[in-house]
Amino acid sequence: MATDVISESGGKSDFWQGVRLSMPVVVASAPFAVLFGALAVDQGFTVFEAFLMSALVFGGASQMVGIQLFGQHVAPWLIVLSIFAVNFRHVLYSAGIGRRIAHWPVLSQALGYFILTDPQYAVAEARAQSGQTVGFAWYLGLGLPVYVFWIVESALGALFGKLIPNAHALGIDFLLPIYFLGLVMGFRKRPLWLPVVVASACASIIAYKTVGSPWHVSIGAVAGVLLAVILPPHHSGVETR
Amino acid sequence: MSTTFWIIIAGAIATYLTRIGGHLVISRFDNIHPRVEAGLNAVPAAVLTTLVAPELLHAGPAEWAALVVTAAVSLRGGLMAMFLAGAAVLILARQFVG
Structure with a gap:
């Protein structure tokens, strides 16, 4: 190329x-x-x-x-x-x-x-x-x-x-979580990646158990983003201009 | 028209707003506050994590094996490689543990 x-x-x-x-x-x-x-x-x-x-x-x-x-x-x-x-x-x-x-x-x-x-x-x-x-x-x-x-x-x-007969045996129902994990891993070079992932994972699991689905998505996402905002900028690798 | 149709239309409008919105809004500011930028950087990983984590609650051995292998392969391979590896492990493991 x-x-x-x-x-x-x-x-x-x-x-x-x-x-x-x-x-x-x-x-x-x-x-x-x-x-x-x-x-x-x-x-x-x-x-x-x-x-x-x-x-x-x-x-x-x-x-x-x-x-x-x-x-x-x-x-x-x-x-x-x-x-x-x-x-x-x-x-x-x-x-x-x-x-x-x-x-x-x-x-x-x-x-x-x-x-x-x-x-x-x-x-x-x-x-x-x-x-x-x-x-x-x-x-x-x-x-x-x-x-x-x-x-x-x-x-x-x-x-x-539409032609796939036995979706469970072929794992079709669990392919999306695997795909999403792949995407999450793809962002691992970003600053604050691990803390954000841990915060979002914990918050979404707790929200899933307490408030219930579908709120775990918003609550988990907000937790991760807030953490990134709150941590001092020099941790986030964003240049101060 | 079905609900699905309207979800697609609204999703398309929301997506187009993100694609044109940066030009219309952010480019008017000379600089973005570092904390805002850090927050924006964190958005994709934060959202996508919430779609994986709760699945762990009802994941069996086959699902765990698939996720572990996916994460391991991701350290070397690209997205498609890790997806295929995870899917292969899942299908194989389900033949034994259902």
């Missing part, structure tokens, strides 16, 4: 350069799209609903959280709040990338923010930091294949998921 394409100023070559960079993301996200579709159906979604969620939300972890809570019959507004909470990190990406794409027409910007996922931000920011402009054609080339494959593979996973 390190091949530098000599960019002719035409939008077409910029687009295809973006497409080329999108390929690792397409490959890496494919299993998760299929998994989402299969699990969504297992939790009570229809194939169309699984497809629709992928097409409109377009955020893997938050979609998994949504179907997990949906399967537990949690109040709808709390499901939406949890999706919002998991996706809240995008606020930081949005603030960062906003400076890079401010020269686009407003509608292009609106579309650009819609496909602003973790890898989209990472690759676009890397391009900007290398001194190149982040053009709309290039950005779209990077994001569009990821989006198209994501929704098609979700639908395929949902169709396939």
Whole structure:
């Protein structure tokens, strides 16, 4: 992927350069799209609903959280709040990338923010930091294949998921906790990771036992975030400016 | 329209707000307070942890084995590797302990 394409100023070559960079993301996200579709159906979604969620939300972890809570019959507004909470990190990406794409027409910007996922931000920011402009054609080339494959593979996973006969023997019901643990571990390089995880784990278990589901999600999350806010900044690794 | 449909629509709007909101709101401030930034940094791990921890209460040997292996593999491998390892252990262990 390190091949530098000599960019002719035409939008077409910029687009295809973006497409080329999108390929690792397409490959890496494919299993998760299929998994989402299969699990969504297992939790009570229809194939169309699984497809629709992928097409409109377009955020893997938050979609998994949504179907997990949906399967537990949690109040709808709390499901939406949890999706919002998991996706809240995008606020930081949005603030960062906003400076890079401010020269686009407003509608292009609106579309650009819609496909602003973790890898989209990472690759676009890397391009900007290398001194190149982040053009709309290039950005779209990077994001569009990821989006198209994501929704098609979700639908395929949902169709396939309906064919699974014995969900328990295949462990389908416990795949989401495993997946979420994987995501939690993925954040382990972040400052304050361990204290936050311990605080959230303890608070959510206590809340689950006392107040009951679904409140353990909000209470546990608030406990972890509050701990990060309260601890002195030099522990959190955030520079004081 | 079903409840599920409206959950999806509302979830989509909430998600779009996070994607455009940083540009509309945060970029107006010159700097973010370090404590706010520390709190924002902690959000994903905090939320995701609450989806795993209570599952431990009714996890049997097969589930525990799967989570331990997932955590162990995560120290070296990527997300897909640890997920597949955890899932494999779970399926295998359930053949023996149900």
